[in-house]
Amino acid sequence: MYLHGTSRINGQGHLEIGGCDTTALVEQYGTPLYVMDEAQIRQRAREFTEAFQASGFRFQIAYASKAFCVMAMCKLAEQEGLSLDVVSDGELFTALKAGFPVDRIHFHGNNKSPFEIEMAVDAGIGCFVVDNFTELQLLNEIAGQRNRRVKILFRVTPGVEAHTHDYISTGQTDSKFGFDIGNGQAKQAIETAINLSNIEILGIHSHIGSQIFEVEGFRMAAERVAVFAATIRTELDITLQVINLGGGFGIRYKEGDTPLQISQYVKAITEAIKNCFGQVNYPLPEIWVEPGRSMVGDAGTTLYTIGTYKDIPGVRKYVAVDGGMTDNPRPALYESVYEAMLANRANEANEEIVTIAGKACESGDMLIWDISLPKSKWGDILAVSCTGAYNYAMASNYNRIRRPAVVFVQAGKSDLVVKRESQADIVNNDLIPERLFG
Ligand SMILES: Cc1ncc(COP(=O)(O)O)c(C=O)c1O
Numbered sequence: 001m002y003l004h005g006t007s008r009i010n011g012q013g014h015l016e017i018g019g020c021d022t023t024a025l026v027e028q029y030g031t032p033l034y035v036m037d038e039a040q041i042r043q044r045a046r047e048f049t050e051a052f053q054a055s056g057f058r059f060q061i062a063y064a065s066k067a068f069c070v071m072a073m074c075k076l077a078e079q080e081g082l083s084l085d086v087v088s089d090g091e092l093f094t095a096l097k098a099g100f101p102v103d104r105i106h107f108h109g110n111n112k113s114p115f116e117i118e119m120a121v122d123a124g125i126g127c128f129v130v131d132n133f134t135e136l137q138l139l140n141e142i143a144g145q146r147n148r149r150v151k152i153l154f155r156v157t158p159g160v161e162a163h164t165h166d167y168i169s170t171g172q173t174d175s176k177f178g179f180d181i182g183n184g185q186a187k188q189a190i191e192t193a194i195n196l197s198n199i200e201i202l203g204i205h206s207h208i209g210s211q212i213f214e215v216e217g218f219r220m221a222a223e224r225v226a227v228f229a230a231t232i233r234t235e236l237d238i239t240l241q242v243i244n245l246g247g248g249f250g251i252r253y254k255e256g257d258t259p260l261q262i263s264q265y266v267k268a269i270t271e272a273i274k275n276c277f278g279q280v281n282y283p284l285p286e287i288w289v290e291p292g293r294s295m296v297g298d299a300g301t302t303l304y305t306i307g308t309y310k311d312i313p314g315v316r317k318y319v320a321v322d323g324g325m326t327d328n329p330r331p332a333l334y335e336s337v338y339e340a341m342l343a344n345r346a347n348e349a350n351e352e353i354v355t356i357a358g359k360a361c362e363s364g365d366m367l368i369w370d371i372s373l374p375k376s377k378w379g380d381i382l383a384v385s386c387t388g389a390y391n392y393a394m395a396s397n398y399n400r401i402r403r404p405a406v407v408f409v410q411a412g413k414s415d416l417v418v419k420r421e422s423q424a425d426i427v428n429n430d431l432i433p434e435r436l437f438g
């Protein structure tokens, strides 16, 4: 397993993260356990900030909280001077509860409910990223009822196909998100909004997809957005101040993954904006981005306890752990590949190829197919790396399996930031109607 961030093998031959021995973390908190390397998250935030500072552009880096949205993470994002992207009242509530400055929160989503819009307007949200015509009218109406003027970006689809899994590709014309530039709907949306008295247009937003390893897609998106901005200026007499190019910066999950340095992504984006907007003689806009995975993905490691085996001679050996698709649905959803190691026997040589199965009642509940490991036994600790993004965030209670705890580790200290769900939590919202007792 590749050792990310502060991960290392210590003198006892154990995996250590943030100066904490993972076997001690398991003793203290149990398994499955999400371990987040705080220094690694902070370093990523600083890489983004420094790269933008070097570009000379005005900027906002909005952490896409969907990747991992808990109050401690919102606090950390605030400390690092980031903005925050939320997509539901739940994420907004989490951020507000954590005391995140509301004027630095951006509200996304393709089907924001009236309740969500009201909540965000009342809270004084920094901006809405408007996704469709219905939302535009609703937002104007709700803001009007409150005598408020709300800032917006328009989410546009620039017609760029990112080289990634279909389910996480969003910039193409056939997408449920945003207004298409190519078919004229993006222009029509801006034209409509100009006449809405409770809306202030800041700019446009484009997000082409996730887990992207090259810069070409971002360059193309910047180019199309610049041409579009120029057309809008000529035809509608409005100059956009903000261009948001979304997130999508890839990370290394496994051997063969080739993400770029954060500074390379940022340089490509800022240079493309500079060139493309320069070519059409446009005042340089403020640049916003929304990294999620690249902020937290490789800072996360999940620790599991190994339980049972099923060895099918000549076919395959299954090794089951005490979690699975309920804490990490990504292999089942996207065929994502993860790396792992035995955290308590980290120096031992690999001896067998096994398949790591989860404990859910589902044949597709596999975490890793065909991985080389030392011969493991009941009670060993399996560490799976790169689980910081879209793992806890996408965890479920399928089979009424309880969601794991999350700890932040740094400089030899661990802090619980999400408690393990209890059995009481599992039935907390259940009710038995009176008549069923009769
Ligand atoms: C609008 C938007 N912004 C930001 C992100 C974050 O993407 P990533 O986690 O790949 O950086 C996403 C998710 O793909 C998104 O849909």
Ligand SMILES: N[C@@H](CCCC[NH3+])C(=O)O
Binding pocket: 066, 168, 210, 330, 334, 389, 390
């Ligand atoms: N959930 C996806 C990323 C999509 C993000 C939202 N647009 C993943 O785990 O890779």
